[in-house]
Amino acid sequence: MVSKVLSADHAVAWAVRLARAEVIPAFPITPQTLIVELISEFISDGDLDAEFIPAESEHSVMSVAVGASAGGVRTFTATSSQGLALMHEMLYAVPQNRLPVVLVNVNRSLGAAAGIWLEHNDSMPERESGWMQVYVEDNQEALDMTLQAYRIAEDHRVMLPIMVCLDGFVLSHTVEKVDVPDQNDVDKFLPKFVPLNMLDVGEPKMINPIVPPDYAMEMRYQLDRVMDSSRKVIKEVDEAFAEKFGRSYGGLFEPYHMEDADFALVSLGTATSTARAVVDELREKGKRAGLIKLRFMRPFPEKELLDAVSHLKALGVFDRSIGFNSYGPVFTEVRSALHALELPITDHIGGLGGRDLTTEEMREIFAVIERSSKGKKVKAVNWYGLRGEQE
Amino acid sequence: MNGTKDIGKLTLRDVPNKDYFLWGHGACPGCGVAITVKNLMRIFGPETIVYVPASCLVVFGAQYPTSAFDVPYFFTAFENTGAVITGIRAALRRRGKKALVVGLAGDGGTFDIGLQALSGAADRNEDVMYVCLDNEAYMNTGIQMSGATPFGAWTTTSPAGKLIHGKRRFKKDIGSIVAAHNVPYMATLSIAHWNDFVRKAEKAKRAEGFRFLHVLTPCVPGWRSEQSRTMELARLAVETGMWTLYEVEHGEPSVTYKPKRMEPVTEYLKLQGRFAHMMPDDIDALQKWVCKKWWMHYKDEVEAPPCEMYKAEKPMAHDGDPLHGV
Numbered sequence: 001m002v003s004k005v006l007s008a009d010h011a012v013a014w015a016v017r018l019a020r021a022e023v024i025p026a027f028p029i030t031p032q033t034l035i036v037e038l039i040s041e042f043i044s045d046g047d048l049d050a051e052f053i054p055a056e057s058e059h060s061v062m063s064v065a066v067g068a069s070a071g072g073v074r075t076f077t078a079t080s081s082q083g084l085a086l087m088h089e090m091l092y093a094v095p096q097n098r099l100p101v102v103l104v105n106v107n108r109s110l111g112a113a114a115g116i117w118l119e120h121n122d123s124m125p126e127r128e129s130g131w132m133q134v135y136v137e138d139n140q141e142a143l144d145m146t147l148q149a150y151r152i153a154e155d156h157r158v159m160l161p162i163m164v165c166l167d168g169f170v171l172s173h174t175v176e177k178v179d180v181p182d183q184n185d186v187d188k189f190l191p192k193f194v195p196l197n198m199l200d201v202g203e204p205k206m207i208n209p210i211v212p213p214d215y216a217m218e219m220r221y222q223l224d225r226v227m228d229s230s231r232k233v234i235k236e237v238d239e240a241f242a243e244k245f246g247r248s249y250g251g252l253f254e255p256y257h258m259e260d261a262d263f264a265l266v267s268l269g270t271a272t273s274t275a276r277a278v279v280d281e282l283r284e285k286g287k288r289a290g291l292i293k294l295r296f297m298r299p300f301p302e303k304e305l306l307d308a309v310s311h312l313k314a315l316g317v318f319d320r321s322i323g324f325n326s327y328g329p330v331f332t333e334v335r336s337a338l339h340a341l342e343l344p345i346t347d348h349i350g351g352l353g354g355r356d357l358t359t360e361e362m363r364e365i366f367a368v369i370e371r372s373s374k375g376k377k378v379k380a381v382n383w384y385g386l387r388g389e390q391e
Numbered sequence: 392m393n394g395t396k397d398i399g400k401l402t403l404r405d406v407p408n409k410d411y412f413l414w415g416h417g418a419c420p421g422c423g424v425a426i427t428v429k430n431l432m433r434i435f436g437p438e439t440i441v442y443v444p445a446s447c448l449v450v451f452g453a454q455y456p457t458s459a460f461d462v463p464y465f466f467t468a469f470e471n472t473g474a475v476i477t478g479i480r481a482a483l484r485r486r487g488k489k490a491l492v493v494g495l496a497g498d499g500g501t502f503d504i505g506l507q508a509l510s511g512a513a514d515r516n517e518d519v520m521y522v523c524l525d526n527e528a529y530m531n532t533g534i535q536m537s538g539a540t541p542f543g544a545w546t547t548t549s550p551a552g553k554l555i556h557g558k559r560r561f562k563k564d565i566g567s568i569v570a571a572h573n574v575p576y577m578a579t580l581s582i583a584h585w586n587d588f589v590r591k592a593e594k595a596k597r598a599e600g601f602r603f604l605h606v607l608t609p610c611v612p613g614w615r616s617e618q619s620r621t622m623e624l625a626r627l628a629v630e631t632g633m634w635t636l637y638e639v640e641h642g643e644p645s646v647t648y649k650p651k652r653m654e655p656v657t658e659y660l661k662l663q664g665r666f667a668h669m670m671p672d673d674i675d676a677l678q679k680w681v682c683k684k685w686w687m688h689y690k691d692e693v694e695a696p697p698c699e700m701y702k703a704e705k706p707m708a709h710d711g712d713p714l715h716g717v
């Protein structure tokens with residue numbers, strides 16, 4: 001193991017190198033580009049034995065990835081925002097064909113009020129595409145999770161693609177100390193990819209033909225069930241990773257001061273670091289604040305979450321995107337999972353379009369949840385850092 | 392196929408009888424696509440992997456749980472043939488496997504929605520075979536106009552109306568677009584000229600890098616033609632100059648088949664309901680366009696009586712744009 005000072009983008013590139021990915025189609029988009037730039041350097045210098053395919057669009061990038069994965073090799077690509085949206089059609093060709101492609105999405109706002117900055121409205125709409133989806137908090141986790149992603153995705157009990165999401169700029173372009181594991185250790189942790197079903201000469205078969213209504217519904221059900229069973233594998237891989245490298249992330253989510261908490265926040269991505277600092281402050285003041293770092297949006301840890309929060313008096317959910325005239329997507333998922341509990345749950349929207357989410361705003365978030373825990377009436381959806389009056 | 396025989400001496404007799412596109416598919420009787428694919432697959436042989444984008448072929452070639460392809464077959468979407476075959480080929484290269492990776496796309500999937508992925512793959516000179524099965528419209532969705540639809544033709548989105556009489560633009564020259572990528576091999580094929588067909592398919596099979604085969608595939612319901620006249624239409628397309636047989640090897644173009652004498656374009660049009668509404672002015676415009684194409688390919692080497700009346704006209708500078716080169 002060596003320690004390096006790396007941005008999350010470069011940490012991901014190192015993970016791809018260590019995972020020995022073999023086909024890497026790529027198209028540039030900020031803030032992802034640093035990933036594929038460094039990978040192309042690794043390949044050009046002979047440090048990674050792989051094919052770098054500079055496709056002419058993200059749609060073609062995912063099409064190349066689908067072809068390569070169906071051709072039986074370990075495949076990687078990365079994108080952001082508009083690029084992920086352009087891939088949208090092809091994302092749906094991956095899970096139902098049980099192709100374990102690993103995609104890193106560097107979160108960036110999507111669409112008009114255009115910008116290149118952080119928001120989760122690019123990846124959140126893709127949570128129904130059949131991909132597993134995990135959000136990371138720091139650069140070390142970006143590297144570690146990219147490695148784990150291959151082991152989870154390629155597990156024969158799973159064989160599903162996975163999208164590792166990391167916060168644009170806050171992580172992608174910010175350097176931290178990152179421990180880069182030894183190749184030998186990674187090779188032991190991550191076995192060679194063994195495809196279950198691939199296009200091969202001399203083996204006539206069809207992959208993804210037109211499927212009439214007589215069969216398609218069962219295939220949907222199978223996909224739903226295999227996504228459900230991937231929870232177990234995610235936990236196993238987290239444990240195996242901890243054993244090998246000494247770092248555990250808790251699998252589907254990571255609780256913080258939850259055992260005796262009265263009120264708590266569910267957050268994902270880098271907001272978790274800010275929330276953790278505020279929980280520490282509140283604990284010093286004797287307040288029973290807790291935190292759940294949600295990692296996986298798919299599979300969604302419904303049962304596990306239910307156990308973790310059933311003793312609370314109030315729960316808040318942080319969302320870095322908004323469903324217009326609805327709620328943030330994380331809130332929608334969490335409240336749906338906990339509908340049987342008589343627990344006040346509130347939504348807290350902040351940091352949209354790349355706006356800073358400050359510690360002061362996070363203190364406000366916890367203050368609202370605390371008021372809610374004392375039986376006071378609070379708004380269902382609360383925006384932070386917003387100029388002008390809120391309705 | 393005899394892999395050592397001089398390509399110029401190959402004939403239809405050299406094509407093996409072993410089929411890899413089998414009976415039982417669901418194509419219409421007289422379908423030019425089915426005839427093309429059946430024969431191409433005989434030439435390509437067992438070490439082939441096929442990708443088919445959205446098209447008639449994806450519907451009539453394979454539907455779960457049956458397939459007419461006796462080789463590995465893959466489908467995902469409409470516009471990505473160039474990209475998916477790139478990925479399959481890359482994977483096989485990594486695994487040290489030899490295989491011919493073939494994309495069988497329609498004209499819409501090539502000329503229009505798939506043009507970008509086609510250009511990307513051609514530009515990277517991917518080691519793949521791209522076949523365009525050109526029936527000159529989006530036939531699978533019910534005969535809508537594409538960039539490949541000829542001037543004047545009726546389709547459901549270029550109706551023969553009171554004001555507008557069928558398609559107003561001439562057929563897009565996809566061959567020139569592909570050739571402009573400086574690819575190792577591109578050729579046009581006709582299912583009525585079998586020796587030429589066999590030689591080009593085999594030459595493409597033996598070549599390395601990006602190969603493009605463009606086949607005119609008459610379509611009975613889309614062209615409003617008779618099932619028994621598919622071959623006749625394919626032949627007439629060449630005899631009238633609506634379809635020309637040529638190849639471009641590493642930038643060097645050559646004509647591979649010269650008709651003995653040009654037939655008037657009306658001989659081709661009158662057998663197809665899609666042209667039935669055409670007025671004399673439009674027929675004249677189409678004939679003139681065909682004559683230009685004819686002279687480009689055959690110079691004055693092949694007699695072209697229908698073009699005599701246009702010979703006296705002053706030749707257009709460059710592409711006809713008065714500002715070009717000014």
